[in-house]
Amino acid sequence: MTTPRERRYRIREQQIIDHARRIAEAEGWSAVSTRRLAQEIDHSQPVIYQHFRNREHVVAAVVRQGFAELTELIREHAQQADAPLESLCWSYLNFSWQNPALYEAMFTRPTALEFAAENTPAELRDSFEALVEVIGNEAGMKTYDDAAALTEFFWAACHGLASLHLAGRIPARQDQVARLCGMIRIYSSE
Amino acid sequence: MTTPRERRYRIREQQIIDHARRIAEAEGWSAVSTRRLAQEIDHSQPVIYQHFRNREHVVAAVVRQGFAELTELIREHAQQADAPLESLCWSYLNFSWQNPALYEAMFTRPTALEFAAENTPAELRDSFEALVEVIGNEAGMKTYDDAAALTEFFWAACHGLASLHLAGRIPARQDQVARLCGMIRIYSSE
DNA sequence: ATAATGATCTATCACTGATAGATTTTCTGT
DNA sequence: ACAGAAAATCTATCAGTGATAGATCATTAT
Numbered sequence: 001m002t003t004p005r006e007r008r009y010r011i012r013e014q015q016i017i018d019h020a021r022r023i024a025e026a027e028g029w030s031a032v033s034t035r036r037l038a039q040e041i042d043h044s045q046p047v048i049y050q051h052f053r054n055r056e057h058v059v060a061a062v063v064r065q066g067f068a069e070l071t072e073l074i075r076e077h078a079q080q081a082d083a084p085l086e087s088l089c090w091s092y093l094n095f096s097w098q099n100p101a102l103y104e105a106m107f108t109r110p111t112a113l114e115f116a117a118e119n120t121p122a123e124l125r126d127s128f129e130a131l132v133e134v135i136g137n138e139a140g141m142k143t144y145d146d147a148a149a150l151t152e153f154f155w156a157a158c159h160g161l162a163s164l165h166l167a168g169r170i171p172a173r174q175d176q177v178a179r180l181c182g183m184i185r186i187y188s189s190e
Numbered sequence: 191m192t193t194p195r196e197r198r199y200r201i202r203e204q205q206i207i208d209h210a211r212r213i214a215e216a217e218g219w220s221a222v223s224t225r226r227l228a229q230e231i232d233h234s235q236p237v238i239y240q241h242f243r244n245r246e247h248v249v250a251a252v253v254r255q256g257f258a259e260l261t262e263l264i265r266e267h268a269q270q271a272d273a274p275l276e277s278l279c280w281s282y283l284n285f286s287w288q289n290p291a292l293y294e295a296m297f298t299r300p301t302a303l304e305f306a307a308e309n310t311p312a313e314l315r316d317s318f319e320a321l322v323e324v325i326g327n328e329a330g331m332k333t334y335d336d337a338a339a340l341t342e343f344f345w346a347a348c349h350g351l352a353s354l355h356l357a358g359r360i361p362a363r364q365d366q367v368a369r370l371c372g373m374i375r376i377y378s379s380e
Numbered sequence: 381a382t383a384a385t386g387a388t389c390t391a392t393c394a395c396t397g398a399t400a401g402a403t404t405t406t407c408t409g410t
Numbered sequence: 411a412c413a414g415a416a417a418a419t420c421t422a423t424c425a426g427t428g429a430t431a432g433a434t435c436a437t438t439a440t
Contacts, residue, residue: 005386005437028300034428044389046430055428108298108357110218115359152360153351153369157343160350167298169305170342179343183373190376195406195417224397234420236399245397 013051013061015041021062024101029059029109056112059105063113066102067123070095074130084138085181088131089158093177096162103166107159131155139188154184203241203251205231211252214291219249219299246302249295253303256292257313260285261320268324275328275371278321279348283367286352293356297349321345329378344374 019040023032034055038045052058073091081087096103105111114120116128128151135154136147157180164170209230213222224245228235242248263281271277286293295301304310306318318341325344326337347370354360 003438033426035426045428046390047388049429050387107359108353110357116361149363149365150369152354152363153347153366156350156354156360156366157347158350159354160346160348161343163298163353164342164346164349167300169297170346171306173339173342175339176343176346179340179377183377186376187369187373193407223395225395235397236421237419239398240418 009051012041016048016051016058017061017065020058021065021102024062024105025099029101029105032058059109060111060113062102063105063111064121064123066099066106067121067127070106071123071127071130074127074134078130078134083181084134085154085184086177088134089154089177089181092158093162093165096166100166103162108163108167128155139184141188150184150188154180199241202231206238206241206248207251207255210248211255211292214252214295215289219291219295222248249299250301250303252292253296253301254311254313256289256296257311257317260296261313261317264317264320264324268320273371274324275344275374276367278324279344279367279371282348283352286356290356293352298353298357318345329374331378340374340378344370 016037019037020032023036023040032055034048035045037048037058041047048058052061070092073095074088077087077091078084113124115124131154132144132147132151135141135151136144139147139150141147141150161170161176161180165172206227209227210222213226213230222245224238225235227238227248231237238248242251260282263285264278267277267281268274303314305314321344322334322337322341325331325341326334329337329340331337331340351360351366351370355362
């Protein structure tokens with residue numbers, strides 16, 4: 001049971017999130033101001049604070065949506081691929097290249113969201129669990145802890161490549177993906 | 191031949207850089223404002239612009255100094271260690287833990303500095319070259335390109351661990367260092 | 381229809397980076 | 411040592427930021 005008022009409220013909240021993401025990708029996160037967001041939804045600035053405690057919470061909402069999409073991507077490519085590790089790595093890097101501002105908010109910008117804690121949003125946990133599932137299967141890990149540890153490593157390596165590339169620190173080199181997956185395969189077969 | 195005026199100018203410039211770094215480590219980069227910096231050196235705000243084109247160039251100056259220190263660290267630990275890879279990795283991670291704000295500016299924050307380009311400052315090139323030297327020797331790479339490619343990978347993996355840990359995305363796990371170095375050793379002996 | 385509730389606006393605060401123009405200090409040539 | 415030129419520094423200001431208080435308007439329930 002939702003009232004028209006509640007429906008309008010939720011629609012507008014999603015609009016704010018969508019505009020924040022679009023502006024961030026087009027002009028960077030510094031262009032995402034409360035006044036700009038208010039202008040996009042054709043309201044006054046303080047209305048933003050009816051939906052979000054502060055500016056950081058707007059970013060956090062975009063981040064949660066980003067993790068939900070990343071989880072879907074991981075699950076999709078994990079099932080149908082004959083080379084799950086490579087497929088996973090490429091999906092991850094493609095995600096970072098196609099949504100650089102979103103990726104930046106998810107993984108490098110300071111955030112109000114907590115990770116690996118009690119109050120970690122479900123979207124964030126799900127992404128990690130989806131990763132653990134694929135890595136655990138592919139590398140033949142026995143215990144969950146082993147799979148989780150290897151997943152953290154795999155994630156860190158992928159993130160390192162994505163992050164340094166996005167920040168302009170290293171050029172895009174395709175052979176690094178093969179190197180990473182090859183290493184993990186050799187390592188886990190020992 | 192330097193005039194007293196030039197000496198004073200350079201001393202003050204270094205003071206600005208030092209204060210920027212100290213404030214960033216203590217209160218985060220958002221606390222590093224031009225007015226705050228001016229206050230620290232007991233001048234008015236526009237004086238900062240006598241030394242730096244804008245705020246970003248202050249950060250860039252701190253970053254260059256950071257890379258110079260990182261290069262020293264790499265060179266030190268590379269010579270005297272009996273396990274250069276592990277030592278290098280730990281040095282790198284320690285550097286990121288002891289100077290989180292500096293590391294953030296060097297590797298994740300958007301910056302005016304260009305990497306791997308013609309106008310890349312010498313401090314940045316030197317860090318990479320120092321890394322290539324150690325990795326190339328340790329992994330027994332024949333060509334410089336091979337060593338450079340493996341160095342990029344090693345760097346990305348270390349950075350991934352450092353970055354995700356600093357951003358609160360993964361807990362600090364000591365076994366990841368051993369995993370990374372073990373993988374590279376196995377991989378390069380094939 | 382009226383009273384209560386919630387939503388929205390205007391106006392404001394303290395802060396930011398950056399610049400123009402006036403003023404003061406420092407240096408230079410005599 | 412002193413006048414004039416040059417450089418450095420200051421005050422004042424601009425446009426923009428996040429955030430909030432209080433007045434006003436719209437919606438809802440009785």
